[in-house]
Amino acid sequence: MNEIDKWAGLMHGNNVVPIFQVSSVSGNGLQQLTRFISKVPNRDQLNKAYQTVNDPLQFDIQENFNVSGVGIVVSGIIRSGKAxxxxxxxxxxxxxxxxxxxxxxxxxxxxxxxDTAQVGEFACFSLKPSKAGDKLDRADFRKGMIIIDPALKQEPVTEFEANIHILHHPTTMSKGYQAVMHCGVIRQAVEIKNILQNEVLRTGDVDTVRLKFLYAAEFLQTDQILVIREGRTKIFGYISKLITDKQIEDEKKALVNPNLQIKQQL
Structure with missing residues (x-):
């Protein structure tokens, strides 16, 4: 049994392929198999996309419904915390x-x-407005919306930086390139505003780029995994830096008045 526990703990390294000889007739080997399965580390504890049950609540909305007699119902995955x-x-x-x-x-x-749901679980919530007189309709929902604890900082961003790897692109891409980004429940077109190291990007290149949402601001966090697709183009990466509205305004002011940027640096 100690050997089973040892190899179960190494499963997250993707270097172990367990083979068990079991019999559904006599039951031989079933005890060892169930022991191994029970000792395999929970993927939610290893996956950086999930946080702990003690963190503030974040619930990614995948679908929404209007159920007769109940009202608005949303379904999705709890990324952190407890509801x-x-x-x-x-x-x-x-x-x-x-x-x-x-x-x-x-x-x-x-x-x-x-009565409760915690991180890693797929759940459905029935919602109602907290303020008297407010209404909640399906028209209020869009792709990319989430439910969060009021303790979290509510600052959606329109621009951010990401470290990306160009898995495939038929030609070259440069500033102004547009494609659809998939990040969690977010599905929205983005545009490359700046490429930090190279002038153009080709298949196999790794670089840091500044991206901008084309339609609406989204709630993002650093280290979130993203995939950008357009036709046969495939780009993989993660978010490295969030750019707030104040930073964007400061950049615009610096372009109008270069002396202001020098003073800020001093």
């Missing part, structure tokens, strides 16, 4: 970069009513 009944949370960001306060009325996991 409980009657918890006050924030829904957003909308196209105006705003978050709307809502309350979790009920929680379902695998169609079973429950």
């Amino acid at each position: 409980v009944l009657n918890q006050h949370v924030l829904l957003g960001p909308d196209k105006a970069k705003q978050f709307k306060p809502v309350t979790i009325k009920s929680i379902h996991i695998n169609r079973v009513l429950t």
Whole structure:
């Protein structure tokens, strides 16, 4: 059994291929197999896309429904934290970069009513507005919206930097190139505003680029994995830096008044 525990702990390295001889008739080997499965590390603990149950709540909305007699219901994956009944949370960001306060009325996991849901679980929430007089309709939802704890900093961004690897592109790409970015539940077209190291990018190149959302600001975090696709073009990478609206305004002012940039550096 100690040998089984040892190799189960090494499974996350992708270098172990376990082989078990089992019999469904006599039951030989089943005890060792179940022991091995129980000792394999939980992928949610190894995956950087998930945080811990003690972190503030973040729930990625994948689908939304309007259920008769219930109201608005959303489904998705809890990326961090824990959700409980009657918890006050924030829904957003909308196209105006705003978050709307809502309350979790009920929680379902695998169609079973429950009082809590935690990181790594796929759950459904029934929502209602927290403020009296507010309304919540399906028209308020769009791709990329999330539910977060009010303790989290609510600052959606329109621009950010990413370290990318060009897996395939038929020609070259430069500033102004546009394609669709997939990052978690976000699906939106982005444009390359700047390439930090090279003038153009080709298949196999690795570089840091500055990207801009073309339609709406999104809630992002550093180290999030992203995929950019357009036709046969495939780009893989992760977010390295978020650029706030204040930084963008400072850059615009520096372009108008170069002396201001020199003073800021001094």
